[in-house]
Amino acid sequence: MTTMTDASVREFKMPDVGEGLTEAEILKWYVQPGDTVTDGQVVCEVETAKAAVELPIPYDGVVRELRFPEGTTVDVGTPIITVAVAGAAAPEAPGAPAEQPQAEPAPAAEEPKPEGRQPVLVGYGVATTSTKRRPRKGPQADVPGPAQAIQAELNGHGGALAEKPRPLAKPPVRKLAKDLGVDLASITPSGPDGVITREDVHAAAAPRAAEPVTEAPATAPAPAAAPAAPAPVASYDTARETRVPVKGVRKATAQAMVGSAFTAPHVTEFVTVDVTRTMRLVEELKQDKDMQGLRVNPLLLIAKALLVAIKRNPEINASWDEANQEIVLKHYVNLGIAAATPRGLIVPNIKDAHDKTLPQLAEALGELVTTAREGKTSPAAMQGGTVTITNVGVFGVDTGTPLLNPGESAILAVGAIKLQPWVHKGKVKPRQVTTLALSFDHRLVDGELGSKVLADVAAILEQPKRLITWG
Known part of the structure; x- marks a missing residue:
């Protein structure tokens, strides 16, 4: 094999596969040094704070180096794999600043592939946020020369992308800044790697306290010295305790x-x-020829009942816009289904569930559950939900007080269905009974509206023929 020059070696960087994310964990490598790869071939699987996604390589060539082992959490914008690309004259200028002016046109034509391709493949539109963040991440691992090269790449994509880098901050910090009316772009970050902290936001919201807080970076070495505190972590009794790092989906769920x-x-x-x-209707539907091969269970009819209740009470399907102080009424229902997976709780949703027939809804539910169990749920499948159902009954639990999925107005918890003594037609008989719990955002849903929705769901489940008369 001919020896490649440095100019023919491409670095593939950790992309931003989700809004507001700054890092991802490498779960599995599908290639090794020496393997031949082609444009679009999946080379690794990573886990972000939202989901596990597969990353395709945007080059044809031979793998030269895997920069990080499996299980490593890598910042967005950090090179994770290098590929020797045959026949590339000088597409990569970062290693040779003197050749940068000549090399710029090539990246302008070549680099949009990773930046435009990956977000679309994992369920996002064209993501401009990742390119905005890279100039800030560059100094972390590179000297000013490579950072300038990264900026040159951004300029090649268009001046608008290079004009103003996106501030680095975790989703809860962004929410805090939004609530306090603070512009993140105006804040000087004090966190590690240029990340804006909650303290930075509070300092910006209280100008008089800004000076004491801006001195915090001077004292920040004290927290930075805290990494020495991992000593106590190592001192615990491993025979009696196990410590599990909180990251990925579990970390995002906790924050949300x-x-x-x-x-x-x-x-x-x-x-x-x-x-x-x-x-009884569930058992009948299982024998129906139109439902053959589909997942038919109580959750299917509960989901349909909730959709009918929303149709009768559309104001429940809304969200709260804090910035504009508005209630946003949704004319569509993206029905979320909470799913427990080995990586944590996720809430994928069925898009436009309100338009689906019962067989279509059954098919969508089946696909959602299968994809979640296989760990293949994409970030796009978990975005845009309006109302959620969580079925705690599968764990033998009677009911609970579910927390709202962020950005949604209501969530319905379904308890275990059990034989219980029940007064039916004036006599105590054993009947199949369950308890439903509806949590809602009291800023936009009052007690009357919440009660109507819950009562409608209960009435339909008690008399399923109302699915026809009300639906």
Whole structure:
């Protein structure tokens, strides 16, 4: 094999595969040094704070180096793999600043492939945020020369992308800044790697306290010295305790739930209902020729009942716009289904569920569950939800007080369906009974509206024929 010059070696950097994300963990490499790869070939799987996604390489060539082992968390914009590209004259100028002016036209024509291709493949549109963040991440691992080369690449994509880098901040910090009316671009970050912290936002919101807080970076070495504190972590009794790092989906879920609990005022209402007729209908539908090969279970009819209840009470399907102080009424229903996976709780949603027939809804539910169990749920599948169902009954739990999925107005918890003594037609009989719990955002849903929706769902499950008369 002919020896490649440095100009023919391409570095593939960790892309930004989700809005507001700054890092991802490498779960698995599908290639090794010496392997031949082609444009569009998946080379690794990474886990972000939203989901596990596969990354395709945008070059044809031979793998030269894997920069990080599996299990490593890597910042967005950091090179993770190098590929020796045959026949490339001088597409990569970062290693030779003197040749940069000549090399710029080539990246302008070549580099849009990784920047435009990957977000689309994992479920996003063209992501401009990742290119905005890279100039800030560059200094972390590179000297000013490579940082200038990265900026040159951005200029090649258009001046608008290079004019103003996107500030680095975690989603909860962005939410705090939005609530306090603080422009992140005006803040000087004090966190590691140029990340804006909550303290930075509070300091910007209180100008008089800005000077003491801006001195925090001077004292920041104290927290920076805290990494020495991992010593206590190593001192615990490993025979009696196990410590699991919180990252990826679990970390994002924890942050989202804290933000939801302390941002939206939750109200939860409960109703216990006789679902005996619904359970009979489930058995009948399993024998229906139109439902053959589809997943038919109580959750399917509960989902349909909720969709009918939303149709009757459309104001429940809304979101709260804090910035504009508006209630946004949604004329579509993206029905979220909470799913427990080995990587943590995720909430993919069925797009435009309100337009689906019962067989179509059953098919969509089946695909959603299968994809979630296989760990293949894309970030796009978890975006844009409006209302969610969480089925805690599969764990034998009667009910609970579910927390809202951020950005949604309501979530319905379904408890276990059990035989219980129930007064039916004046006599106590064993009936199939369950308890439903509806949590909603009290800023936009009052008690009357929440009660109507929950009562409608219960009435449909008690008398499923209402799916026809009301739907």
